[in-house]
Amino acid sequence: MEGVQESQCARAGAMRVRTGLTAGVAVVGGLALACGLGLRIWMLPSVFDVNGDSLIYGGIAKNLLLHGRYALTAPNGALAPTLMRLPGYPLFLAACFRLFGMENYWSAACVAIALELAGCLLLADFARLAARSIRDRDEAFARRSGLATLWLAALCPFTASYAAMPLAEAPTLFVLALAMWSMGRFHEQPGPPSAGLGRWGVGPGWGSALTFTFAVTYATLLRPDGALAAIAFAPLMLMSLRGAPKSGAVTKAIVCALLALAPFAAWTWRNWRVFHVFEPLVPRLATDPGEDTYPGWERWVKTWCLDFISTYQIYWPVPDGALDVSQLPSRAFDSPAQRAATVALAQDYNTHGENLTPQIDAAFARLAAARVAAHPWRYYVWLPLGRVADMWLRPRVENLNIDLDWWVYAHHNAETRFSWFYTGLNALFLLLAATGLWLRPRYWKALLAYMLLRSALLLTVEAPEARYTLECFPMIFALGGVAVAAAISRVAPQGRRTGAANPESGAQ
Numbered sequence: 001m002e003g004v005q006e007s008q009c010a011r012a013g014a015m016r017v018r019t020g021l022t023a024g025v026a027v028v029g030g031l032a033l034a035c036g037l038g039l040r041i042w043m044l045p046s047v048f049d050v051n052g053d054s055l056i057y058g059g060i061a062k063n064l065l066l067h068g069r070y071a072l073t074a075p076n077g078a079l080a081p082t083l084m085r086l087p088g089y090p091l092f093l094a095a096c097f098r099l100f101g102m103e104n105y106w107s108a109a110c111v112a113i114a115l116e117l118a119g120c121l122l123l124a125d126f127a128r129l130a131a132r133s134i135r136d137r138d139e140a141f142a143r144r145s146g147l148a149t150l151w152l153a154a155l156c157p158f159t160a161s162y163a164a165m166p167l168a169e170a171p172t173l174f175v176l177a178l179a180m181w182s183m184g185r186f187h188e189q190p191g192p193p194s195a196g197l198g199r200w201g202v203g204p205g206w207g208s209a210l211t212f213t214f215a216v217t218y219a220t221l222l223r224p225d226g227a228l229a230a231i232a233f234a235p236l237m238l239m240s241l242r243g244a245p246k247s248g249a250v251t252k253a254i255v256c257a258l259l260a261l262a263p264f265a266a267w268t269w270r271n272w273r274v275f276h277v278f279e280p281l282v283p284r285l286a287t288d289p290g291e292d293t294y295p296g297w298e299r300w301v302k303t304w305c306l307d308f309i310s311t312y313q314i315y316w317p318v319p320d321g322a323l324d325v326s327q328l329p330s331r332a333f334d335s336p337a338q339r340a341a342t343v344a345l346a347q348d349y350n351t352h353g354e355n356l357t358p359q360i361d362a363a364f365a366r367l368a369a370a371r372v373a374a375h376p377w378r379y380y381v382w383l384p385l386g387r388v389a390d391m392w393l394r395p396r397v398e399n400l401n402i403d404l405d406w407w408v409y410a411h412h413n414a415e416t417r418f419s420w421f422y423t424g425l426n427a428l429f430l431l432l433a434a435t436g437l438w439l440r441p442r443y444w445k446a447l448l449a450y451m452l453l454r455s456a457l458l459l460t461v462e463a464p465e466a467r468y469t470l471e472c473f474p475m476i477f478a479l480g481g482v483a484v485a486a487a488i489s490r491v492a493p494q495g496r497r498t499g500a501a502n503p504e505s506g507a508q
Helices: 002-047 053-067 088-100 105-131 139-154 157-163 169-188 206-222 224-239 246-275 295-302 308-315 336-351 358-374 376-393 413-439 444-458 466-491 494-501 503-507
Strands: 071-073 079-081
Touching: 002 105, 002 139, 002 157, 053 071, 053 088, 088 105, 088 169, 088 206, 105 139, 105 157, 105 169, 105 466, 139 466, 157 169, 157 413, 157 466, 169 206, 169 224, 169 466, 206 224, 206 246, 224 246, 224 444, 295 358, 336 358, 358 376, 376 413, 376 444, 376 466, 413 444, 413 466, 444 466
Parallel strands: none
Antiparallel strands: 071 079
């Protein structure tokens, strides 16, 4: 009888320790979310802006609600069907407009903030699952990794600033976090080998599989490069089914594949019916059928463009604005004769009412061909690598009120210091992620695969933007959280680590 009482006391003590730990985790996690919400609310008035892509997405959403047509409004008021944007974000905006009022972009930004913070929670749980493999399923270390990930994700100003803007970035970050979380959950318990659909269409493992399918599908509907999540993560999902009978595994794979492809089949059919073109995603340059493209100009820009300031000052204004040769960097010319030819082309373009005619575009193509022939390694290797490096390493201040030439200290001392601080903060996140990769938590290969695939895709971009690497930050947060937890564990007293890892020992 005495032994039974001692056992009951031990279990009660262990329960009190676990309850205390759960309460502590809830308090620390709640504080992280509160700080993250405060950061985004503080940023919202200063970074919120409605222009460019926001107006394109909003115009489509408005026409969906008012006219039931996926179209833009032409200057003369007519509706012009479009396929230049996938329907993911227009549908998101349409739902916000229906709930909160037509063209209420502010509410869309607030919903995006809520989604992005929810994604931070998903990343925290994913990191907890991933960290279990490092220290032999040490729950204290796993829990610490989750909390560290939550703090990193909630307090990152780079993702927070985009959550406060009516753009597709914040919903994309959420669905990527959802894909990672459902991948981890499915890998933990994909279901018994014999599990099929079940009597009512569900069964063990199906919840995570269907959630993953929704996440990667909607990520692709938001941005076509969202398909990289499926390419990087789906193999691990399939590997989780090894050892299961073929019937159950094949059923899951077929059902999820059909559900994932269905929206794109409908989108492809709509594009064929309306435009008579086969387009399952969007054209590479985001143009509608029959709209002018400028391959000569695009290739010429690709022979010298290396950083975001060139994207902003030169690439974006053309063909609707002036081409200012004085803003071109010296690497845009290989000789005085080439400079003179470029100046003449710019003058011809500007005097033709800033119209990039086929003749001018062909002249840019000839100029680009000569530059590529003279320096093929520069065009095919060094400039693409340099653009990817710029997108990964530059300070992420493009949507802040900071001059683009932030490095010129004499022009703006405070802005230069702030930009270098952002550069260091970005480098810190990357260093933490690299350390997390070195620790090799569970799923590290899938996370690395996504970042490598995205970087490889960005090698093809003509004009770099730092926001193109923002989709890698969910992986960076999770890996960084594991690295922070490992660092804390190294400096924490051994006794404290042992007690946290074994609640029963703390109860004795």
